Amino acid sequence: MAARAGGHSQAAMNGMKEKVLTLDTMNPCVRRVEYAVRGPIVLRALELEQDLRQGVKKPFTEIIHANLGDAQAMGQKTITFFRQVLALCVHPDLLNSPHFPEDTKRRAERILQACGGHSLGAYTFSAGIRLFREDVAQYIEQRDGGIPSDPNNIFLSTGASDAIMTVLKLLVAGEGRSRTGVLIPIPQYPLYSAVLAEFNAVQVDYYLDEDRAWALDIAELQRALHEARGHCTPRALCIINPGNPTGQVQTRECIEAVIRFAFEERLFLLADEVYQDNVYADGSRFHSFKKVLMEMGPPYSTQQELASFHSISKGYMGECGFRGGYVEVVNMDPKVQQQMQKLMSVRLCPPVPGQAVLSMVVSPPAPSDPSFEQFQAERQAVLAELAAKAKLTEQVFNEAPGIRCNPVQGAMYSFPRVQLPARAVQRAQELGLAPDMFFCLRLLEETGICVVPGSGFGQREGTYHFRMTILPPMEKLRPLLEKLSQFHAKFTRDFS
Numbered sequence: 001m002a003a004r005a006g007g008h009s010q011a012a013m014n015g016m017k018e019k020v021l022t023l024d025t026m027n028p029c030v031r032r033v034e035y036a037v038r039g040p041i042v043l044r045a046l047e048l049e050q051d052l053r054q055g056v057k058k059p060f061t062e063i064i065h066a067n068l069g070d071a072q073a074m075g076q077k078t079i080t081f082f083r084q085v086l087a088l089c090v091h092p093d094l095l096n097s098p099h100f101p102e103d104t105k106r107r108a109e110r111i112l113q114a115c116g117g118h119s120l121g122a123y124t125f126s127a128g129i130r131l132f133r134e135d136v137a138q139y140i141e142q143r144d145g146g147i148p149s150d151p152n153n154i155f156l157s158t159g160a161s162d163a164i165m166t167v168l169k170l171l172v173a174g175e176g177r178s179r180t181g182v183l184i185p186i187p188q189y190p191l192y193s194a195v196l197a198e199f200n201a202v203q204v205d206y207y208l209d210e211d212r213a214w215a216l217d218i219a220e221l222q223r224a225l226h227e228a229r230g231h232c233t234p235r236a237l238c239i240i241n242p243g244n245p246t247g248q249v250q251t252r253e254c255i256e257a258v259i260r261f262a263f264e265e266r267l268f269l270l271a272d273e274v275y276q277d278n279v280y281a282d283g284s285r286f287h288s289f290k291k292v293l294m295e296m297g298p299p300y301s302t303q304q305e306l307a308s309f310h311s312i313s314k315g316y317m318g319e320c321g322f323r324g325g326y327v328e329v330v331n332m333d334p335k336v337q338q339q340m341q342k343l344m345s346v347r348l349c350p351p352v353p354g355q356a357v358l359s360m361v362v363s364p365p366a367p368s369d370p371s372f373e374q375f376q377a378e379r380q381a382v383l384a385e386l387a388a389k390a391k392l393t394e395q396v397f398n399e400a401p402g403i404r405c406n407p408v409q410g411a412m413y414s415f416p417r418v419q420l421p422a423r424a425v426q427r428a429q430e431l432g433l434a435p436d437m438f439f440c441l442r443l444l445e446e447t448g449i450c451v452v453p454g455s456g457f458g459q460r461e462g463t464y465h466f467r468m469t470i471l472p473p474m475e476k477l478r479p480l481l482e483k484l485s486q487f488h489a490k491f492t493r494d495f496s
């Protein structure tokens, strides 16, 4: 922003025209957007990394990026089948190579046949390639025990984020008290708060119950809705299952209760199910909202509006850089569905390599295919290691005085609660920082470990947390968890 001096901007004083676009004139909704998982702490981590590269001495030799659910960046292995097929699609000359299994070639040819000019470089239909939408529908049917899924209700997207934004955009309307309110969990994945700020919608917080392993409580939904109706018009309820950052997996009973609540209160349901493959805890199972909704029968199955999101970014594949995902809409007004189609067509189409990966994720090699065994082994290895890391994380944190961690039942994160001494809280306030931001910054400066403060996700007043991914390789994870616990103990001593 041009500095103002005595009514004249610095630019004007220098004989230059004032910029049209300044912090004062820009879209205020964009200015309000915050996105903690790539926020100030991550910027500081990048600076420290640069210092290390330039030989500046630090108490650590590398930055551990435990802030972002980016599996491959943390060393997770890619799934060979996906990469072989992609390589063939990107460079079809390789179809003559003897180094690729026969089923990868068949698969690549199938994908290329579906692309304009048989090329991954061509635009596609805005909702994605029809054949892949059919693959997705088939996957959903299988996942949901045969409940039908219509490819016309499936829209491929640039990661789940893009589809979530599209659906929220359709929902946002009104001014003053008629402005759309959207109920989101607290703690939440900050895409939601960021998008609601950008769209000038009202964020309506409902709190997950930390004392009951981050369970969702219908009475709390009721409270949040009731209060919100005093100042906005709640139209949508968003659920993240399995949860980010909280790692809980919802029970079927809970999902049924949420659906009944949404139906009675006339709320559009958004089910963020991007972690549907990431369920680790004994006794926990993923239940899709679509399946539960359909099994509840009429009037729910025939009337309750639902959008359910999935992605290639998480699970065992972690292909987040390819940007692939989809939304399935259920009971959406057909005229609105046309509007959604129109909105998507403005952005032309999701990346075609991402669409191709999605088509493989939803339709992996069959038992009779040459790639099947290796695919199964690689998939199992990733998921088994994630499950072991989830358990280890919970265990090590819970051994540390002043840290309490709920079971990581699913997803890719722990969200432990930390006790911070009153003097640390006071010091943070003097510095204008949230206390857990102060803790996380000190942790980064002293150990090189980068985690995200709980304040970036929302938390109950007076409680402090951080989010750490369970993604670091097994051999690094235990020392990392122990180092973090030791740092917490030292921090507590320093400020006692």
Ligand SMILES: Cc1ncc(COP(=O)(O)O)c(C=O)c1O
Residues within 6 Å of the ligand: 069, 158, 159, 160, 161, 162, 189, 191, 240, 244, 272, 274, 310, 311, 312, 313, 320, 324, 325
């Ligand atoms: C709960 C949740 N929803 C959506 C997304 C966005 O995923 P994508 O990479 O598919 O846009 C993420 C990413 O971390 C997430 O955690």
